[in-house]
Amino acid sequence: MTTATDFVDVQKDERKALRRQRMHHLINKASGTLNLFGLGFVVALLKIAAGDSPKTQMKAIWHQLIIPLVGIVAFLAAWSWAAPKVETSLGAIPGPVQVLEQSRNLYADHLAEREKQAAFYERQDARNAKFVAEGKPELVKHRSYAGKPTFIDQIFTSLETVALGFIIGAAIAIPLGIMCGLFPTVNGALNPLIQIFKPVSPLAWLPIVTMIVSALYVDTSDWMPKSLVISAITVTLCSLWPTLINTALGVASIDKDLLNVGRVLRLPTSRTITKLVLPSALPLIFTGLRLSLGVGWMVLIAAEMLAQNPGLGKFVWDEFQNGSSQSLAKIMVAVLTIGIIGFLLDRVMYALQQAFTYSTNR
DSSP: OOOHHHHHHHHHHHHHHHHHHHHHHHHHHHHHHHHHTTOHHHHHHHHHHTTOOHHHHHHHHIIIIIHHHHHHHHHHHHHHHHGGGOEETTEEOOOHHHHHHHHHHHHHHHHHHHHHHHHHHHHHHHHHHHHHHTTOGGGOOOOOOOOOOOHHHHHHHHHHHHHHHHHHHHHHHHHHHHHHHHOHHHHHHHHHHHHHHTTOOHHHHHHHHHHHHHHHOOSOBTTBOHHHHHHHHHHHHHHHHHHHHHHHHHHHTSOHHHHHHHHHTTOOHHHHIIIIIHHHHHHHHHHHHHHHHHHHHHHHHHHHHHHTOSSHHHHHHHHHHHOOTTHHHHHHHHHHHHHHHHHHHHHHHHHHHHHHOOOOOO
């Protein structure tokens, strides 16, 4: 005979099961984003917290958390042991502790520079307000802060430059790739040029781009300085090839029956491309875009270093030329920053690929 107590216990169990079901639903929704950024182990930890068997989830935790941590710890240990044993013209190679210390110093320098900038504009506003109050508006002047760019400023400069070069490259490569994939004649005409220019180093492009931009871009503007244009065009010339080649390959590998359907329906070329070609070729197009962004990021650092354009590359070169006891540690901070940003850029492109394509590859 069922008692009131048994009925209450059954209700409690049902509520627990319902909460567990809702928790698993939320975890499954979040798992895609977490896996995207290499945080799949968090899904396993959340499932354990939701009541799953820890033994079932340990395999995921082992492969996605423990093994990577072991690799990182081993790398840091080897770095700490080997660094003091190597003497350079700038002193011994800095270990992880010294690099971490310099990263904090660079951020502190950034905050101090921002305080100087804020104080400069406060003084300027107060001076202009005084002139207005005295009836002398003709003396009012607005000047931009001319302080030295900080490490954080140069990170954003490099990101802005690579974004501009990447967007220009994609705008050129994708239409050309579609044409190459759809029309064998166009592919035959462009393929020799692609094979010739694809291996050209940014070291060769840079002086040509610098001279052409200097000759044509005479009336410069503050929002688009000449150094930004030079670096962006160099990035474009070196990074558009993976997107072009992958787009052409993706379009050429489309099922011919799809194109025949378009012909039967008498779709115009523009609708055939937007409705049939692009959706089928998007996975390979995004693969090319990811490769192009990685190439562009590497090319940008070299271009900034050689052309002395503002950005992380110039920061590395300036610290090398500085030759202080802290320069090597700052260079290593920049190297790690470049690597981390490159990883994050790839993850962003991968997220866009998963959002806009039907590819099931992970």
